[in-house]
Every structure is written in C-alpha cells, then in structure tokens.
Amino acid sequence: xxxxxxxxxxxxxxxxxxxxxxxxxxxxxxxxxxxxxxxxxxxxxxxxxxxxxxxxxxxxxxxxxxxxxxxxxxxxxxxxxxxxxxxxxxxxxxxxxxxxxxxxxxxxxxxxxxxxxxxxxxxxxxxxxxxxxxxxxxxxxxxxxxxxxxxxxxxxxxxxxxxxxxxxxxxxxxxxxxxxxxxxxxxxx
Amino acid sequence: xxxxxxxxxxxxxxxxxxxxxxxxxxxxxxxxxxxxxxxxxxxxxxxxxxxxxxxxxxxxxxxxxxxxxxxxxxxxxxxxxxxxxxxxxxxxxxxxxxxxxxxxxxxxxxxxxxxxxxxxxxxxxxxxxxxxxxxxxxxxxxxxxxxxxxxxxxxxxxxxxxxxxxxxxxxxxxxxxxxxxxxxxxxxx
DNA sequence: GAGATATTAGGACGGATGTCCGAATTAATT
DNA sequence: AATTAATTCGGACATCCGTCCTAATATCTC
Numbered sequence: 001x002x003x004x005x006x007x008x009x010x011x012x013x014x015x016x017x018x019x020x021x022x023x024x025x026x027x028x029x030x031x032x033x034x035x036x037x038x039x040x041x042x043x044x045x046x047x048x049x050x051x052x053x054x055x056x057x058x059x060x061x062x063x064x065x066x067x068x069x070x071x072x073x074x075x076x077x078x079x080x081x082x083x084x085x086x087x088x089x090x091x092x093x094x095x096x097x098x099x100x101x102x103x104x105x106x107x108x109x110x111x112x113x114x115x116x117x118x119x120x121x122x123x124x125x126x127x128x129x130x131x132x133x134x135x136x137x138x139x140x141x142x143x144x145x146x147x148x149x150x151x152x153x154x155x156x157x158x159x160x161x162x163x164x165x166x167x168x169x170x171x172x173x174x175x176x177x178x179x180x181x182x183x184x185x186x187x188x189x
Numbered sequence: 190x191x192x193x194x195x196x197x198x199x200x201x202x203x204x205x206x207x208x209x210x211x212x213x214x215x216x217x218x219x220x221x222x223x224x225x226x227x228x229x230x231x232x233x234x235x236x237x238x239x240x241x242x243x244x245x246x247x248x249x250x251x252x253x254x255x256x257x258x259x260x261x262x263x264x265x266x267x268x269x270x271x272x273x274x275x276x277x278x279x280x281x282x283x284x285x286x287x288x289x290x291x292x293x294x295x296x297x298x299x300x301x302x303x304x305x306x307x308x309x310x311x312x313x314x315x316x317x318x319x320x321x322x323x324x325x326x327x328x329x330x331x332x333x334x335x336x337x338x339x340x341x342x343x344x345x346x347x348x349x350x351x352x353x354x355x356x357x358x359x360x361x362x363x364x365x366x367x368x369x370x371x372x373x374x375x376x377x378x
Numbered sequence: 379g380a381g382a383t384a385t386t387a388g389g390a391c392g393g394a395t396g397t398c399c400g401a402a403t404t405a406a407t408t
Numbered sequence: 409a410a411t412t413a414a415t416t417c418g419g420a421c422a423t424c425c426g427t428c429c430t431a432a433t434a435t436c437t438c
Contacts, residue, residue, distance in 0.1 A: 040416080154357060162351075163346070180341040216425065238425095
C-alpha cells in the first residue's frame with residue numbers, strides 16, 4: 001500500500017526531526033517513530049545513518065537552489081534584485097526557520113565530516129555564483145565595486161545573510177535583528 | 190603536585206578536543222584521556238558534561254571579547270578600524286581556525302539548548318555593540334549610513350565576517366575566499 | 379604526628395545508539 | 409495457482425555514553 005511512499009515518509013520525518021532538534025540530538029529511532037515506521041526500515045532504504053543524512057542534505061540543497069534562484073529572477077536593477085533576495089531571506093527566517101536551522105546545522109556537521117563537506121561546500125559555491133551572475137554581473141555598479149571582484153562581493157553578501165540569519169535565530173526576540181538584513185543593501189546605495 | 194592545575198588541564202583538554210573534533214563527536218572519556226586524567230575527575234571538578242562545556246564556552250567568549258576589543262582599539266577612522274578588524278579576522282581564520290570552529294560549533298549548540306543559548310546570544314550582542322561603538326559611532330560616515338541604524342549595520346558587519354568565515358573554513362583551499370572578507374569594506378568606500 | 383579534609387583512582391550502573399539478522403507478510407512474475 | 413522477489417516487522421547484538429559510588433591516596437590543620 002505504501003510502496004515508494006515509505007522511503008519518502010522516512011525522508012520527510014528525518015527532515016522534520018533534524019530541523020526541529022538538531023542532527024546531534026536525533027536518533028534513528030526518533031525518525032522511525034516520527035515516520036510511523038519500524039527502525040530496520042531506515043537501513044533497508046538508506047543503508048546507514050550517513051546514507052539517510054546524505055539524502056536529507058540533498059533534499060535541503062535542492063530547496064535552497066530552487067527558492068533562491070526564484071528570488072533572484074525577480075527585479076531588474078542590482079538594487080532591486082538585492083531587495084528581493086533580502087526579503088526572501090527575511091521571510092524564510094520568519095516563516096520557515098527550520099530550513100535555515102537545517103542549513104546551519106549541516107554546515108557545522110560538514111566542518112568535521114569529510115563525507116558531508118563537499119556537499120555543503122558546493123552549495124555555498126553555487127549560491128555565491130548565482131548571486132554573482134544574477135546581481136553583480138550585468139548592470140553598471142558604482143565605482144566602489146571596482147576595488148573588489150564580483151566573486152568576493154558575492155561571497156560576502158552570502159556570508160552577511162547567513163551570519164545575520166544565525167543572529168536572528170539565536171535571539172528569540174530577533175525581530176529587531178531582522179532589520180540588520182536590510183543593511184546589506186548599504187553597498188548598493 | 191597538580192592541585193588547581195588539574196581543573197585547568199581538563200579545561201584545556203576539553204577546548205582542544207572540541208575545537209578539533211566538534212562537540213558532538215567528543216566524549217568525556219576523550220577529554221579525560223587528552224588531559225591525562227581519570228574520567229571521574231571531570232565530574233569532580235565540573236559536576237556534569239554541561240557544566241564543563243559551559244566553562245569552555247566562557248573561556249572562548251573571554252578570548253573573543255578580549256582579542257576583538259584589542260583589534261578595535263587600533264586605527265583612527267572608521268575605514269581604518271574596519272581594516273584592522275578584517276585583518277584580525279583573516280589572521281584568526283588562517284592561524285587559529287580552531288577558535289572559529291569552536292564559535293561556530295557552540296553557536297549551533299545554542300540553537301537547540303536553552304542552557305547555552307543565552308551565553309552565545311550575549312556574545313553576539315556584545316560583539317555587535319563593540320563594533321557599533323568603536324567603528325560606527327563617532328566619525329562622520331557617508332550619507333548611505335543615514336538609512337540604516339548603527340545597530341543594524343554593526344549586526345550586518347558581524348554577520349558578514351562570521352558568514353564569510355565559515356565559507357573559508359569549509360573550503361580546504363579557502364585562501365581565495367579570504368579575499369571576500371576585504372569586500373566588507375565596500376560599505377566604507 | 380594524628381585526625382580531618384580534599385583529591386585521585388578505578389570500576390560499575392542503567393540506558394541509549396547504530397547495525398544486523400531471520401522470520402513473516404505482501405507484491406510481482408510466470 | 410505456484411514460485412520468486414520485494415518489503416515489513418520485531419528483536420537481538422555489541423558498543424559507547426554520562427553518571428555515580430566506594431576505596432585509596434595525598435594534603436592540610438591543629
């Protein structure tokens with residue numbers, strides 16, 4: 001009756017558990033229970049804990065690439081596009097903080113595990129490239145930009161969002177900090 | 190012969206273990222062995238794992254507040270001070286990456302554990318306040334700044350360093366990404 | 379020096395975790 | 409309908425973990 005659904009339900013349960021409690025605080029038994037499935041099914045479908053986590057990470061990566069690509073297709077000028085990107089990120093932090101927590105958590109995991117390192121490294125690479133190409137490439141930017149390569153600026157923008165985001169998450173009343181995200185646009189003024 | 194030294198050796202060992210392998214991959218037995226001490230000594234001096242980790246976090250916080258305060262006391266203009274701060278951070282990532290990894294790791298821990306949350310939240314608070322007061326307060330900044338509160342800009346600067354730093358750490362050949370840190374100064378051009 | 383206190387040492391405990399295995403059930407194929 | 413393959417289930421396994429307890433040793437006080 002379940003068929004292929006079973007593995008998808010496990011994947012969704014893993015996603016939910018990890019984004020709620022953190023990868024270090026989640027056991028395979030937690031995930032099995034959340035999925036309404038017997039423990040051994042996780043190994044039947046994903047082989048190991050690492051295999052399951054890998055799939056969750058890939059799922060997360062797809063979401064980020066897709067959603068940010070959408071956000072970056074809005075607007076015309078660099079300033080406009082940056083506004084759309086910032087607003088997307090503010091909305092993400094407010095209405096779907098689990099997705100950001102997942103990114104932060106797995107990025108931390110990737111610091112110590114070479115298996116996950118390349119996955120996350122590639123994601124940051126792709127995201128910064130998207131920012132570079134869609135925001136910083138075509139339009140004629142201010143003279144300030146001539147001192148820094150578009151690649152470096154894109155990395156910094158991505159880092160500013162990420163690093164400001166964690167401060168929002170950390171502070172339960174972080175709504176005020178959300179305004180700090182707008183400050184990224186200072187480079188386009 | 191050891192006396193008070195014993196607890197300090199445990200603390201140093203914990204610091205070393207966590208900054209090398211990550212808090213999730215370190216057991217009290219690892220720390221005891223690294224310190225050359227019997228397991229039960231950890232509970233004798235620190236009561237529990239949480240108690241020990243708390244002290245390690247406080248030690249880390251002291252280092253950051255002290256070192257960044259020093260970096261921010263250099264230079265005169267906002268642009269100069271920002272350069273000193275960036276160079277301090279680049280030096281940290283290059284020569285003492287373990288300290289940054291520790292910050293990232295514990296910040297992730299603070300997302301899930303309310304016990305550690307306030308410690309890290311306060312650290313980010315203090316650091317952004319230092320940046321605000323020492324860089325953004327006195328001097329007459331460009332007109333761009335009137336659109337954003339100094340508090341928000343400080344948060345964003347801190348976030349940009351933090352978020353760019355993790356990208357450097359993630360990439361084993363991250364020396365190129367180090368240049369992205371310079372791009373933060375684009376807001377002072 | 380004797381007694382009290384603080385520290386060190388070693389081991390045991392209950393519980394949790396990832397993994398694996400064999401049987402039962404279901405689905406697919408002929 | 410019979411045989412084979414795929415899936416589901418329940419439980420066992422070895423191991424590791426944080427914590428706790430008791431005895432031995434060192435340190436300090438008078």
